[in-house]
Amino acid sequence: MRNQNDELVRKKDLEKVEERLAAKIDRVDKRLSTKIDNVDKRLSKKIDEVDKRLSAKIDANAAKIDANAGKIDANAEMIKANGKKIDANAAAIHNLTREVVDIRIRLDQTLTRDEFKVYFDEIISGQDKMMSILTRLDQDWISILSRIERLERDVAELKADRSG
Numbered sequence: 001m002r003n004q005n006d007e008l009v010r011k012k013d014l015e016k017v018e019e020r021l022a023a024k025i026d027r028v029d030k031r032l033s034t035k036i037d038n039v040d041k042r043l044s045k046k047i048d049e050v051d052k053r054l055s056a057k058i059d060a061n062a063a064k065i066d067a068n069a070g071k072i073d074a075n076a077e078m079i080k081a082n083g084k085k086i087d088a089n090a091a092a093i094h095n096l097t098r099e100v101v102d103i104r105i106r107l108d109q110t111l112t113r114d115e116f117k118v119y120f121d122e123i124i125s126g127q128d129k130m131m132s133i134l135t136r137l138d139q140d141w142i143s144i145l146s147r148i149e150r151l152e153r154d155v156a157e158l159k160a161d162r163s164g
Contacts, residue, residue: 111119
């Protein structure tokens with residue numbers, strides 16, 4: 001069995017050990033707190049530096065985005081203007097297409113060169129016939145006029161003979 005003295009000694013020893021351990025823990029805790037504070041300060045600085053760099057990059061990218069937004073707006077206006085031009089060109093092409101179709105229809109109704117030559121030859125032949133007819137008529141008129149002159153002379157002579 002143990003005596004009570006031994007137990008008290010052990011209890012006192014344990015208390016001393018506990019005090020020494022508590023003191024060591026306090027010292028370690030203070031050193032760790034200091035180290036944590038130092039690490040925290042360094043990390044805060046690094047975080048601030050990274051934050052500043054990121055903020056600068058974000059600001060630069062925001063400026064680029066704003067510039068691109070302006071370009072996009074300008075391009076949108078150009079696209080609208082080009083759309084109007086395209087619509088106008090489409091209408092013009094539609095009108096041209098109708099004109100081409102109309103011309104094609106008229107061309108289909110138009111004489112070919114060979115057909116025109118035949119037609120022209122027919123016209124010239126007809127004009128030649130008309131000219132020969134006119135020439136004959138002219139000759140007939142000349143002979144008719146001479147005959148009328150002779151008849152008028154004969155009538156004048158007959159009238160002169162009867163009166164005198």
